[in-house]
Amino acid sequence: MYTIQGKGVSGGVANGPLCFYRRGDHDIAKHEIADTEAEKQRFESARQTAMEQLKALYEKAVAEVGEEGAELFEAHQMMLDDLDYVEGIQDLIDGEQVNAEYAVSQVAEQFAQMFASMDDSYMQARAADVKDISNRVIGILSGAVAGGIDSDVQVILAADDLAPSETVQLDKSKILGFITQGGSGNSHTAILARTMGIPAVIGTGDALREDYEGKTAWIDGETGELFVEADEITHERLSKKHAKQRAMKELMDQLKGKENVTIDGRKVMVYCNIGSPDDVDQVLANDGGGIGLFRSEFLYLQNNDYPTEEQQFQAYKTVAERMGGKRVIIRTLDIGADKQADYFQLAHEENPAMGLRAIRICLTRPEVFKTQLRALYRASAYGKIAIMFPMITSEWEVLEIKRICEGVKAELRKEEQPFDENIELGIMVETPAAVMMSDRLAKLVDFFSVGTNDLTQYTLATDRQGGNLDRFFDAHHPAVLRMIKMAADNAHKAGIWIGICGELGADISMTETFMALGVDELSVSPSAVLPLRSTIRSINTAENREKILEDLLK
Structure with a gap:
């Protein structure tokens, strides 16, 4: 068992696998490619995956904020389907025998500069859109994880710290608790944890190591402790604490409707x-x-x-x-x-x-x-x-x-x-x-x-x-x-x-x-x-x- 001590900033206990937040790599390396046809197919596969993701985001946005509020994701699909954009990437892969990630990044920059130089403010704003869809495709090509959580099950999310722009894009349904190396009790990670009603521990420093990825752990947001591969005594103690937590919630639920x-x-x-x-x-x-x-x-x-x-x-x-x-x-x-x-x-x-x-x-x-x-x-x-x-x-x-x-x-x-x-x-x-x-x-x-x-x-x-x-x-x-x-x-x-x-x-x-x-x-x-x-x-x-x-x- 490994015990890591931090500072608890959102109470409660949870048990699950540790998963480290994955950020996309913004430094796109250039590689020479021998089989350009295979590379173009690799790009096309990533483009289709991105299209499916945008369709899902569109449908989610329609359900939450209506069709007009979801227009952005529809516009992104159209841009991703633009013939000049697609052919520009394919031609660069063919002509310079480069990897798809590099070709997408270069064409994205060209299109962004073109939009930014236009007089019309609406068209200028499309520079950010083309970068956004291109980053999505590059992320798929490079194996980056959408939303930073590479897991199909609920996890205790670990990170050095999370910026507000990162916390807002997390798939919250996958998170049992947070643990970070840095941060403060007033960080947006802590505030998000309290909003969700899940435990959070900050300030663990270097004790929180990435080689704990995937290991089963208990997090205690009251004491600020993380137990990786907990022994039987610790597991039993925290299981009882978790049961008391559930019982207290049931007791609190009786106050619903009261003044x-x-x-x-x-x-x-x-x-x-x-x-x-x-x-x-x-x-x-x-x-x-x-x-x-x-x-x-x-x-x-x-x-x-x-x-x-x-x-x-x-x-x-x-x-x-x-x-x-x-x-x-x-x-x-x-x-x-x-x-x-x-x-x-x-x-x-x-x-x-x-x-x-x-x-x-x-x-x-x-x-x-x-x-x-x-x-x-x-x-x-x-x-x-x-x-x-x-x-x-x-x-x-x-x-x-x-x-x-x-x-x-x-x-x-x-x-x-x-x-x-x-x-x-x-x-x-x-x-x-x-x-x-x-x-x-x-x-x-x-x-x-x-x-x-x-x-x-x-x-x-x-x-x-x-x-x-x-x-x-x-x-x-x-x-x-x-x-x-x-x-x-x-x-x-x-x-x-x-x-x-x-x-x-x-x-x-x-x-x-x-x-x-x-x-x-x-x-x-x-x-x-x-x-x-x-x-x-x-x-x-x-x-x-x-x-x-x-x-x-x-």
Whole structure:
């Protein structure tokens, strides 16, 4: 038995084979080929496989977001079938006697440059499409694994770490748990694990070796341990722990349909955080009262070009309809910092967490912002959508946002597009500036939502992604809690509600404190809803409020 110690960031235990995440190799080597006919056939076989994959993706997208939202995959099929593209690759294999991977990469570059040099913006955008389909074909030729998971069964996924753009494309149905060499408790791998309700361990370092590939292992997200080829005693102990975990889930399921209300009658909204329309299944399965944070940036991260208004509209509409009239708070794109999409072509920044990100991108690229807002307003006709804006620091930002929103609404009225005229607008409180200005900001919006991860990062000057800074990244720090109280007090003075949508909202050791601070809503991973409901129902807010506030403010 091999025992690996890391840090647990998502509780629970799981048992299964270890599978290491496989990234595609972007360095395409050039080889001389003797049998060009066989090489052309190899290319054709890969092209047909890619075509089948795109058809499957199209059908999946139609089911999830409708035909218009799936148009991209249909366009990719047409491009993959383009005679000039196919013959260009075949001619290069014949003429230079080169391997298919190299021929595809060269022709892809030629086509991409051709599209990029055109005056028409639509045709310029096709440069990313031709690279995307070509990378798919190259991946098939080189044996790369779609989605990074080379397994037909469920696995414990191992990696050095995973970028947000990688996590969003994973086949989540295959994952029992995560274990990574690096990362932090606030990494997107950890957040995804908590959303899925599966165990995750980070920070194992070099102890996590690729020669463990395929070996059966137990992962314990509570203790941060991984046991490879566990001995009989360990296997029996963790099997019992797994059984208790299932029993606890069954116990929690009995709370479905019950109110989130304290012993003294204080009602709390318990909502869910999601990253895609797929996550709604988990929200409904766990009896979430609404969606407090839909991270819309993941629609951007899974694309190779800016998602169209129609693509976004279909995604937002799907979520709104499936939630059946419950509030769905959609955060406008939070690209930047650790969430990078190449087609945004953001300049390198020494300190990206404080750079051009989130609302700053939206206000400097209003055409991108307006496309998203149009999709959001259109989708509001199909459910109770609210819009939330991240990284706010000043009044002028909110006033400019509202001016742009009014322009979008005027356009939609002129086009006779239906939308909710009374859609709620809120802001993320995740900077000290937003807290200090919360008395004025509260008069401009309908709600606040505290992003505790970033608020902690900016308040304590501690990088939330820095794995070696975990002991300094303290979301329980009195400075952070005092800021939440200040924002809550100012929200209530202005007659608006305040929630928490950061990971701290699911920390049941803090639930009573949040009630004392005046928090009205907690938005958490779907798997945390029922345990949080159980805690809320056991609290007497009136009994301990004064003491909690006295300890915090003394």
